[in-house]
Amino acid sequence: MMQTGLIHPSNPGCFYYLPVALRSLEKLVRLIDEEMHAIGGQKVDMPALCSAELWKKSGRWELMGKEMFRLLDRHNGEYCLGPTHEEAVTELFASQTTMSYKKLPLLLYQVTRKFRDEQKPKFGLLRGREFYMKDMYSFDINEEAALHTYNSVCQAYGRIFDRLHLKWVQVQADTGNIGGTLSHEFQLPADIGEDKLLVCGNCGFSANIETLEPGQAECSQCQTGKLTESRGIEVGHTFYLGTKYSQAFKALFVNASNVPAVAEMGCFGLGVTRILAASIEVMSTEDAIRWPGLIAPYQVCVLPPKKGSKAHEATLKAEELAQSLGNSLPNLKGEVVLDDRTQMTIGKRLKDAKILGYPFVVVVGQTALDDLASFEVVCQQSGETLFLSKDGLVDLLSTVETI
Structure with a gap:
C-alpha cells in the first residue's frame, strides 16, 4: 500500500x-x-x-x-x-x-x-x-x-x-x-x-x-x-x-x-x-493490487495513445470516451480515470494501471480510428483481455456494481 x-x-x-x-x-x-x-x-x-x-x-x-x-x-x-x-x-x-x-x-x-x-x-x-x-x-x-x-x-x-x-x-x-x-x-x-x-x-x-x-x-x-x-x-x-x-x-x-x-x-x-x-x-498478486470490486477506488482507467505515436489522433477519442462513460452510465459517475500522461508509452501506463488494480482498463489505440472502432479492454479481476466496440464496452460496464 x-x-x-x-x-x-x-x-x-x-x-x-x-x-x-x-x-x-x-x-x-x-x-x-x-x-x-x-x-x-x-x-x-x-x-x-x-x-x-x-x-x-x-x-x-x-x-x-x-x-x-x-x-x-x-x-x-x-x-x-x-x-x-x-x-x-x-x-x-x-x-x-x-x-x-x-x-x-x-x-x-x-x-x-x-x-x-x-x-x-x-x-x-x-x-x-x-x-x-x-x-x-x-x-x-x-x-x-x-x-x-x-x-x-x-x-x-x-x-x-x-x-x-x-x-x-x-x-x-x-x-x-x-x-x-x-x-x-x-x-x-x-x-x-x-x-x-x-x-x-x-x-x-x-x-x-x-x-x-x-x-x-x-x-x-x-x-x-x-x-x-x-x-x-x-x-x-x-x-x-x-x-x-x-x-x-x-x-x-x-x-x-x-x-x-x-x-x-x-x-x-x-x-x-x-x-x-x-x-x-x-x-492481490505479487506485482499488482486486486480490490474487491465494490470498493475499488475507480472502476475504469482509459489510456490514450502516446503523444507523437501513429495512433496519436485517437487521443481525442479517448478523452470523449472517458467523459461519455462517466456521463451516460449512472453507475460510473465519478468512476472513470483518464491517464493523460501521454509522454509515457501505453505499455508503461498499462503496467501502472495493473499495479493500482483498476478493475477495467480501456486502451484506446489505432483500432479506435477504424470505421468499426474497437477498444482493447483489460478485465483485471478475471485476467481476460477483450476487444469491444463502443456499444459492447458500454454493455459490459453498465453491469458494474458500484456503491
Missing part, C-alpha cells in the same frame, strides 16, 4: 490516507452504512476523549493496562483516547430516563478513529495505534431479544463480506476485556494472519485456538470431527454483553408493566481500515 501511494507512514502505527485509499475507505463506509441501516442501526458520533470516571465505573480503567492512551488535562482531570465506547454509549442510553420498551431494540453505531497504544505496531494498517473502526451497541428488553439482535448483526456482517466477495469464517472467540458471555470473530483466512484457528472438517465448527483446551483435537460440537489448524486475519468481533455495563450505569427502560428494567446489551466491531488492508492482502 505504501509502494503504490495509497498510504504514507507518520508516527509508528499511524498513517496518512492518500486520495486513492481514502476513496476506497469512503466506499467501504458507505457499504457498512447500507447494511447497518438495513437492520435498524442509527449512526451517531461519540467523543474520542473519554473521562476516566466512566471507565472506573465499569471497572476497566485498570483492566485495560498499557494499551490505553491516557492523559491529564490542565485541571489534572484524567482522560483516555477511546479504544472502544461501551462506557460512553451506556452512559448516553442511561441519560434517557423515560426510554420505553416500545423504542427497543435500539442499535447505535459510529465509524470513527480509535486509539490503542500497541507495543509493536506492524503489518501497516493491520495492527496500528490509530485506526478506523465501526462499533455498534445494542439495547434490548431481555436476553432472548438481545440474542436475536446479536444474530441479526452477525448476518449483516456476513452480507458485507459476501458483497466484497471475500472468503470469511465466523469463529468462536474469547470475550477478553470487553466482557460478556458470548463472542465471535470474523476472520479472513490468510497465511500471514496472526490468529490461529481450528476448524472441524465434519460439521464446520470453528474457533480461535485461544478459546479451546490446549491440544484439543476433537470437535466439541459434533464430537466426531477432527480439528485442523489454519490462520486468519481478524476483521470483526461481536459480543453479547448481557447487563455487564447497563447494570453499572443504571441503563434502564420502562417495561410493559410500567416498571424500570435493566437493558440487555451487545457490542459489535468491524475493523474498517483492517478490512481495507486485509482484502488487498488476500486478493
